[in-house]
Amino acid sequence: MIDPAVLRATMADLGQPAYRATQVYEALTRGLATEFAAIGVLPPALRTVLAERLQPLSLTPVETRAAAAGDARKTLFETPDGRAVEAVLMIYRQRATVCVSSQVGCSVGCAFCASGAHGLGRSLSAEEMVDQVLHFARELRDVGRRVTNVVFMGMGEPFLNYDETLGACRLLNDPAGFGLGARGVSISTAGVVPALRRFTDEESQINLAVSLHAATDALRDRLVPLNRRYPLAMLLAACADYVARRRRKLFFEYVVLPGVNDGDDQARALAELLGRPLYHLNLIAYNDTGGEFARPGARELAALRDRLVAAGVACTVRRSPGGEIEAACGQLAALRPAGPGR
Numbered sequence: 001m002i003d004p005a006v007l008r009a010t011m012a013d014l015g016q017p018a019y020r021a022t023q024v025y026e027a028l029t030r031g032l033a034t035e036f037a038a039i040g041v042l043p044p045a046l047r048t049v050l051a052e053r054l055q056p057l058s059l060t061p062v063e064t065r066a067a068a069a070g071d072a073r074k075t076l077f078e079t080p081d082g083r084a085v086e087a088v089l090m091i092y093r094q095r096a097t098v099c100v101s102s103q104v105g106c107s108v109g110c111a112f113c114a115s116g117a118h119g120l121g122r123s124l125s126a127e128e129m130v131d132q133v134l135h136f137a138r139e140l141r142d143v144g145r146r147v148t149n150v151v152f153m154g155m156g157e158p159f160l161n162y163d164e165t166l167g168a169c170r171l172l173n174d175p176a177g178f179g180l181g182a183r184g185v186s187i188s189t190a191g192v193v194p195a196l197r198r199f200t201d202e203e204s205q206i207n208l209a210v211s212l213h214a215a216t217d218a219l220r221d222r223l224v225p226l227n228r229r230y231p232l233a234m235l236l237a238a239c240a241d242y243v244a245r246r247r248r249k250l251f252f253e254y255v256v257l258p259g260v261n262d263g264d265d266q267a268r269a270l271a272e273l274l275g276r277p278l279y280h281l282n283l284i285a286y287n288d289t290g291g292e293f294a295r296p297g298a299r300e301l302a303a304l305r306d307r308l309v310a311a312g313v314a315c316t317v318r319r320s321p322g323g324e325i326e327a328a329c330g331q332l333a334a335l336r337p338a339g340p341g342r
C-alpha cells in the first residue's frame with residue numbers, strides 16, 4: 001500500500017493527470033493488486049516508470065502458518081527496514097476478521113503477553129497496517145470470501161500510535177478504496193487515557209475495546225503496567241465519558257488468569273466497575289506464552305461468566321482461535337528473524 005499523498009505527488013512529478021493516481025489507488029486497495037504491471041488501465045510505459053519509482057507493498061509476507069482446523073492463519077511480514085511483525089486471520093462461518101499489529105513489539109509490557117516481552121521496536125505506518133489486511137483479503141478472495149472485520153489487537157498499543165492507526169482506519173473505510181464499513185473495525189487499548197479522550201471526540205463509528213485484565217489497581221499495576229500512569233479511576237471516568245458522549249457500546253477485554261484475576265475480590269470489583277448500560281465484558285482464556293500463568297478450563301471461564309452475569313455485568317466468553325499456531329491473543333511475538341528459507 002502506498003501513501004495516497006505520495007502517489008499523487010509522484011503522478012504530478014511525472015506530469016500525469018490526477019485521475020491516474022486515483023486509478024492506481026483503486027487498483028491497490030479495491031482491486032488488491034500487488035504490482036503495477038497488473039494495473040491494466042495504465043499505459044504500459046507508465047506502469048514501468050511507476051515500478052522503478054514506487055513499492056506497491058510496504059510489507060513483504062515471509063511465512064504463513066495455518067491452524068489445522070482451518071479457522072486461523074498467521075503471517076509473518078518483513079518491513080522495509082528488516083523488522084518482523086505478525087498479523088492473524090480468524091475465519092468464522094459468517095465473518096473473517098484480521099487482527100492487525102500497530103507496532104513492532106510493545107512498550108506496555110503486560111505480564112502475560114509475548115508481544116511486549118522485548119519492548120518496542122517501532123511504530124508501524126498506516127500503510128503497513130493496511131497491507132496486513134490487504135494480504136489476507138487476497139487470500140480470502142481466492143476462496144470467494146472477503147474481510148468483514150478488522151481488529152487492532154495484534155502486537156503493539158494502537159493508542160500509542162494514534163495518528164497512524166486512525167489513518168489506517170480511514171484508508172480501510174474509504175468507500176473509494178477498500179470500503180470496509182467503520183462498524184466492522186475495532187481498536188483495542190490497554191488504557192492510554194489521553195488518546196481515549198481524543199478518540200471520544202472523533203466522528204467515527206469505529207468500535208472501541210479496553211483491555212482491563214484486572215479490576216483493582218494493586219493487581220492491574222502488576223498485570224498492565226500502564227495502570228501506574230493511568231489508574232482505574234482515571235480510565236473508567238474516560239470510559240464513562242465515551243459512552244455518555246457517543247452512546248456506543250464499549251467492550252472490555254479480560255484475559256482470565258486462574259488464581260490471579262478470577263477470584264472473589266476481582267469478580268466483586270468487576271461487577272462494581274462494569275455493571276452499567278452499554279458496557280460489555282469479554283472473557284478470554286489466557287493463551288500460553290511460556291510464562292508463569294496457567295490456562296483456564298472452559299468450566300472455570302463459564303463459572304466466572306455466570307457469576308458476573310448474576311451480578312449485573314453483560315459478559316460473554318470470547319473464543320480465540322489460533323492457539324496452536326501461537327496466533328491467539330497475547331501470543332504474537334515475531335521474534336524470529338525474517339529471512340530466506342523460512
Ligand code: SF4
Nearest residue numbers: 106109110113116156
Ligand atoms: S497485551 Fe497489548 S498492550 Fe499489553 S504488552 Fe501485549 S500488545 Fe502491548
